[in-house]
Structure formats: C-alpha cells, structure tokens
Amino acid sequence: MFKAILIDKTDNGQQATLETLDEARLPDGDVTVRVECSTLNYKDALAITGKGSVVREFPMVPGIDLAGTVEASSHPDYRPGDAVVLNGWGVGEKHWGGLAEKARLSGDWLIPRPAAFNARQCMAIGTAGYTAMLSVMALERQGVTPESGEILVTGASGGVGSYAITLLNRLGYAVVASTGRPEEADYLKSLGAQELIDRRTLSDPGRPLARERWAGAVDAVGSYTLANVLAATRYGGAVAACGLAQGMDLPATVAPFILRGVTLAGIDSVMQPREVRLEAWRRLGELLPAESLDAITRTIGLDEAIAQADELLAGRVRGRLVVTLD
Ligand code: NDP
Numbered sequence: 001m002f003k004a005i006l007i008d009k010t011d012n013g014q015q016a017t018l019e020t021l022d023e024a025r026l027p028d029g030d031v032t033v034r035v036e037c038s039t040l041n042y043k044d045a046l047a048i049t050g051k052g053s054v055v056r057e058f059p060m061v062p063g064i065d066l067a068g069t070v071e072a073s074s075h076p077d078y079r080p081g082d083a084v085v086l087n088g089w090g091v092g093e094k095h096w097g098g099l100a101e102k103a104r105l106s107g108d109w110l111i112p113r114p115a116a117f118n119a120r121q122c123m124a125i126g127t128a129g130y131t132a133m134l135s136v137m138a139l140e141r142q143g144v145t146p147e148s149g150e151i152l153v154t155g156a157s158g159g160v161g162s163y164a165i166t167l168l169n170r171l172g173y174a175v176v177a178s179t180g181r182p183e184e185a186d187y188l189k190s191l192g193a194q195e196l197i198d199r200r201t202l203s204d205p206g207r208p209l210a211r212e213r214w215a216g217a218v219d220a221v222g223s224y225t226l227a228n229v230l231a232a233t234r235y236g237g238a239v240a241a242c243g244l245a246q247g248m249d250l251p252a253t254v255a256p257f258i259l260r261g262v263t264l265a266g267i268d269s270v271m272q273p274r275e276v277r278l279e280a281w282r283r284l285g286e287l288l289p290a291e292s293l294d295a296i297t298r299t300i301g302l303d304e305a306i307a308q309a310d311e312l313l314a315g316r317v318r319g320r321l322v323v324t325l326d
Contacts, residue, residue, distance in 0.1 A: 003302055003325075004100030007047060008059040014050040016062070016306050027096050029104040030075040033084060035068040036119040038098035039126040040300075040308055040321040041159065042245070047092060048309035056094040063323075064088055064270075065126040066098025067119035075107025083113035087127045087277065088270035099305055101325050111277055116285030117293075123322045124297040125284055128159030131269040133280040133287075135160075135218040135240035136167050138265040142238035146172035148215035149237075152229060154178040154199065155220030155245050156188055162296045162319045164218040165191040170287045176214075178202055178225070184318060190295065202228045203246060208255040216240075223247030230256040230264065242267035296320050 006019045026032070046052030047062040055062070070082040078084065089109040091097045096104070113122060139151070151168050155161040156177035168175045169192020177193035178201075185196055202225040212234040219226045220243030229239055230252055241264055256262040272280075296319035300308055304323075311317050 002101040004061045004096075004102075005048065005063070005302065005305060006059050007050075007055055007062055014055070014058070016048045016309075018303055018306065021100075023102060026102060026104040029095075029106050030073060031070055031078050031084075031107040031110060032072040032102065032104045033066065033068040033086075033110075034071045035066045035098055035101055035103055035325045037068075037123040037325060038063045038066045038323045039123040040305055040312060040317075040323060041065065041127050042243070042312065043127075044092060044099065045309040045312040048306055049313060051313060054093055060092070061096035061100045061103075062092045063098030063100065064092040065123060066091075066103055067113060067122040068103070071102075073107060078107050078110065083119065084110040085113050085122045085281070086110050087130050088272070090270065099302065099323060108274075111274065111281065114281045114285045116288075117290060120299070120322055120324070121290050121293050124293040124320055125163070125288065126159070126320060127269050128320060129163040129284060129288070130277070130280050131242050131267060132160050132163035132167055132218065133284050134269060134272065134276070135164060135242050135267050136171070137280065137283070138240040138267060139216045139218070139238050142216070142263050142265060143236075144216035144238050146174070149234060150174045150176050150214060152176050152178060152214045152217040153193070153220075154202065154217070154225055154229065155243060156193065156196075157181050157184045157318050158220060158245065159320045160218070160220040160243060162191055164220075165193050166292065166296070167287055168192070168218075180315065181318075187295075187318060199225065205251065206231055208253040209259065212260070214239075219243065221246040223249050224251060226250055227252035230262060233260065233262045235260045236262070238263040238265055240265045240267050242269075297322050299324055
C-alpha cells in the first residue's frame, strides 16, 4: 500500500484527496521508484484545483517532478538502489506522477540524480529551476552575454523567476526583477536582482515599440506582460517565453521582430530530449551551491499539498515548495 494524492472526476468537476492505494493500481512501466521527494509546481496546482485542463486521464496522481530510489527495474539503464530524477514527459498529466510514495514509469523518462544534489535539493530545483536553466541557455544561444546589458525576469517571486534571477546573477548578468510583491524586495535582492520594477507597469496594453531597455528577458507571465517586454527589448535582443501566469494570449505586434531583430525563444520543459536535460542539470549543479537552495525552498508533507495548491495559484507562495514523502 502507498499514500498518494488522487484526482478523480465528480458530479461537480473533479476532486483531489489523499488516499492509501494498493500497489497493484500503479500504471505500467519498467521502473518502480520509491519517491523520496516531489514538489508543487504551478502546473501541479492547476491539476489539483482543476483550474486548468492539465489532467488528461482520470483518476490521476498529480506531480510532474519526483526524486527517489529505484525499487525494481527491467530497464537496462537502471538497477534497484539507483538514485533518479524525473521532470515532465506528461507525468502527472497523463501518467501517474510524483505526489505519491511510489511511482511506476518508463525508465526512458528518468535521469540519474545529479551528483551535486540530494533528492530534496533536486526537488527544490524541480521543473521550475530546470525551466529557468533552459531559458538562460536559450538566451546564451542567441548571443546574449553579461556584457549585452540588463536582463528582465518577470514573475520574479515565483519558482521559475526565483531560479532565473539566481542563475543569471551567478553568470554575471545584471538582473532586473518584475514583481507584484514589493514586500519580497529583500528576498529578490538576496537572490541577485539589482533593481525591482512593479509588474503593473507591464500588465496593461502598451505601445508596439517602447524605449529600448532589455538585452534579454526570461518571461514566466505571458499576455500583455510579454508583449510589453518584447516592445522594450533592445536591438538584437532575445526573450525566453516560458510561462503564462498572466495569460495564454500574446497581444503583440511584429514590430520588435521586424524593426529590432528581436528573437522570441519558446521554452518547453516537458518534452526536451534527454541530452538537453542532462546538460541543463549539469549546469544547475555547476551554478547552484546546494546551500543557496534553502533560501528559495519551504518543505511540506503530502497532507499539506492540496491546501497549498490554492495558495500557489493565489500568488501567495514564495519560491518553491518541496513535498517530502519519507
Ligand atoms: P509560480 O506560481 O511559482 O510563479 C508565478 C509568478 O508569476 C508569481 O509568483 C507572480 O510573481 C507572477 N504572477 C502571478 N500571477 C500573475 C499575474 N496575473 N500577472 C502577472 N504576474 C503574475 O509559478 P512557476 O514559477 O512554477 O511557473 C511560472 C509560469 O511558468 C507558469 O505559468 C507555469 O505554468 C510556467 N511553466 C512553464 C514551463 C515550461 O515548460 N514552459 C515549466 C514550468 C513552469 P510576482 O508575485 O513576483 O509578481
């Protein structure tokens, strides 16, 4: 038997409850993992609350991230006792996920746990930190260097934003953080933001082109915010678009692209090939001292995850929530 959060359909939509399940109910897969830690991402909060159409099959165990130890494996790369990490691949959306004491899934989706981190630290990073790393790598690919100028991070107090600030700062970039939470100024500055701007200055319709300011940006917010960030991006700059906290829409014009040669780089963490994942995690191991993760992270139990999903969607969670399972 194992404990899990289970989301099931009800007459009124869906409901998430903490359940004790028989292992026979685990889905097919060639690796069984004893989950040590998971985490609560924005997508997990959407799945648990039913506020976004994240769950594709019911009943579903949410949790797009997990870190744990292999218990049984018929996959050639993994043996019992191996430490592993999983991010994405549709886990927690169409295959039972990490907010449970056990998971059974395809070994092709796993990576060995990076030597730099323990299970809790991997989940402190989770999809949010790994997505921030992918976003920074995208800016690097577009030739944005610390010498290029200021980099804007939107959704700054959230998981992706917190890691984007930390990583950019460690790489020597000048980082400006856009936030709706002025009370988090000390926190954001401690991560490495040199300046803060009020997110309301970006969240309403703006002009197609604005004064050129940003050499690059990591945008976790979408909608008008992303349109305004593009409009203020300097000639030849690049913006990594990874989120939709304000909205899925992009009410922008092509002016920044055709008049300033701005690049909009799309970031998807879910289906990234294995080599890119390994490279992103290698860079995370290089750039994030394990002790820096504690400042960004709060730990909760599985029994608190359902309530915290509402808090996260209400924008009241700072940084990252790790869920411990042992
Ligand atoms: P969090 O909830 O931790 O952070 C989101 C942040 O966005 C909030 O902390 C808040 O920052 C800001 N925000 C919230 N609501 C609004 C709003 N209405 N207008 C403007 N800003 C807002 O989420 P994550 O950091 O985990 O994820 C951020 C986004 O990235 C999500 O949309 C998520 O779905 C997406 N994502 C995408 C991935 C991919 O593969 N592309 C992977 C991971 C996440 P503040 O209070 O500082 O303003």
